[in-house]
Amino acid sequence: MAGSKDNAGGTATPHEYRHSTGGWGSLQGIARIALKERASPGVIETLSRQNKPGGYMCTSCAWAKPPNPHAFEFCENGAKATLWDLTTDRCTPELFASHTVSELRQWGDYELEMQGRLTQPLRYDANTDRYLPVGWDTAFAAIGQKLRELDPKSVTFYASGKAALEPSYLYALFARMYGHNNLPDSSNMCHETTSVGLKKVTGSPVGTCTFEDLSKCDAIFYFGQNPGTNSPRILHPLKDAVERGCKIIVFNPLKEKGLIEFTDPQNPIQMTVGTPTKMNHMYLQVRPGGDIAAIMGLCKRVLERERAAQETGARPVLDHAFIEQHTHGIDEFLAKLNTIGWDALEAESGLTRPDMEEAGDVYCNAERVIGIYGMGVTQHVHGGQTIGLLVNLLLLRGNIGREGAGCNPIRGHSNVQGQRTVGITEKAELAPNDKYRELFGFEPPMEDGHTTVEFVKALLTGENKGFIGLGGNLAMAIPEHEQAHAAWADMELTVHVATKLNTTHLMPGKSGWILPCLVRAEEDMQAGGPQAVSMEDSFSHIYGSQGRRTPASELLKSELAIVAGIAQATLDPDPKAPWQEWTADYSLVRDLIARTWPDQFHDMNVRMWQAGGFYRGNPARERIWKTDSGKAEFTTPTVLNAAGVGRAENRFHLVTLRSNDQFNTTIYGHSDRLRGLSGSRMIVLVSPAEMERLSLREGQVVTLVGDAGDDVVREVGGLTVTPYDLPAGTLAGYFPELNPLMPLWYHEEMSKTPAAKSIPVRIRT
Incomplete structure (x- = not known):
């Protein structure tokens, strides 16, 4: 580490990491957590199968699982997640016998999770302010009874983004059979801007690239994402791209080490006598929200180059045939672009005109370009406009809908994209309502439900009476902590499906429950034998995952079994909803997914095991634009900075x-x-x-x-x-x-x- 202060009043030295990403530091980071967690003996076998065909799919990020994996196809944070899951520490009822909920609330999440894996169902007892052990049948019956007493529209079903496709499908089905669309998930907290903003301009709510495109691109424009921490396995294809001549242009307020230099831990030469790979061609420290102005600067340079080409008779810079055939709205965008001066773009982006011009030249000179972005784009008041501008840039040269090019958001949780795919959405129009009617014979609710923000608003007004959390620590992730935390315990019902204890669990409602579940690496044994699950990555590929580790407690249930158990205790018996049969054999749930979306999920039970998973398709990749105009949309920004509140003195x-x-x-x-x-x-x-x-x-x-x-x-x-x-x-x-x-x-x-x-x-x- 570096960083110091000058007691005499000199300029402080900024902290920085003076080594490369990856390398020995990554291995030491894994070893440190392994020692702390005292993980179960089988963790080595689990890591050896992690993210490989037929193996166990990481519960950390949603990066691709390649068909030809490395010897070790896990990153530092993926290994930490597995070690965290497979700890030998146990959070038993004795902890709650020794401490009240009010006492535990003061501990903080790190100390709470360090208590280890939860081992059996727990019921909150307000008289003693403690969680007490309880049987599964009792828990399901009591939760079902309370749900029947509540207005369904006053209950929110939240999903954290980890749960696999099978429990997620049933969770969404349960919510709608119960009578609401209150189905926010962690996407609401991070990439919902992609789902809305990208869909508006390309007709697809997800990225247009596949993993193979990274091996064919000539330039990558990389906005607001930190791969070294949040998705380290992307560093391998980025390194390969750089070493074959691809130029990476980074836009980010912080200089994140993963996009500066990388040492491949699986390369013995680079780990010993070699030198790190320099990852970026340019690193531009844009102001927070200044990406809109930066991309406008790039586009302005592209137009300057196009005019110069016209004057000299050189090859056009713009892809005129693509723009004419496949896009709509360019004239309005170009008119706006021509009214914006470089001074304004420099002021709002924090970048210089020469830097934006140089980056624009890299774009113009590259045959195939990928635009990558993360939450540094999506988590702004006008983040959707930034996405629109990035798509504008790509459209100018036809960089969507062909190999080695496209728009590639990097998603977080391992199945957060997949949960949306199989029906976890608060938007009624996005639910497979016709299939619900056909397959299950009920009329689904057609009123939009709560986003996470709307859930918190309903919580603060007292309108939200019940909460079921399929994983996560939502009370800590949301804004407005002071008010929201004070209102949380006023709910009539709180149910948490969880692996470890966290702060949200310590705000129990009048009827409060913690239901401990298996982790994905553990063997899931049901009446029909050992079960597997599936998930979707950021590239819209579906993979199967098989756990083998002995569960942390014989009293744990799978997420699917818990969802089905609550549903069965809540809803009237229905032969079209055989919850017990679905719990016994998850392949039946996959058959339902395939029948609900036959074009994307046909033969799912077989195809999910193929190397590299199976691609469920994306119309925008085929240049089929499901937008209002039937074409990809150029958008015209209304602001030059995506922040919702502008700059001011000392702000x-x-x-x-x-x-x-x-x-x-x-x-x-x-x-x-x-x-x-x-x-x-x-x-x-x-x-x-x-x-x-x-x-x-x-x-x-x-x-x-x-x-x-x-x-x-x-x-x-x-x-x-x-x-x-x-x-x-x-x-x-x-x-x-x-x-x-x-x-x-x-x-x-x-x-x-x-x-x-x-x-x-x-x-x-």
């Missing part, structure tokens, strides 16, 4: 981050190695220039105060000033600790995804 835009020892709200440890940080998570990253301007010292403790312009006081104190390389007007700190600074209303305009990458704040000393 900063806060970017919330995940550390290298973290996946979403799960904290594996307190090392953020790839940023040169460790120890407390209660820090705020500030550029040395801003520290000097505001007379801040490294190590000084400050408070961040919300500056969104409403009358609500939001603040987080006890934050240690830490120097870091950031653009002017930018701060950074950890999620979820800084979530209380984010207003509930401060979300992406179309998708309602919380705008966690540009929260307006001030520093109070």
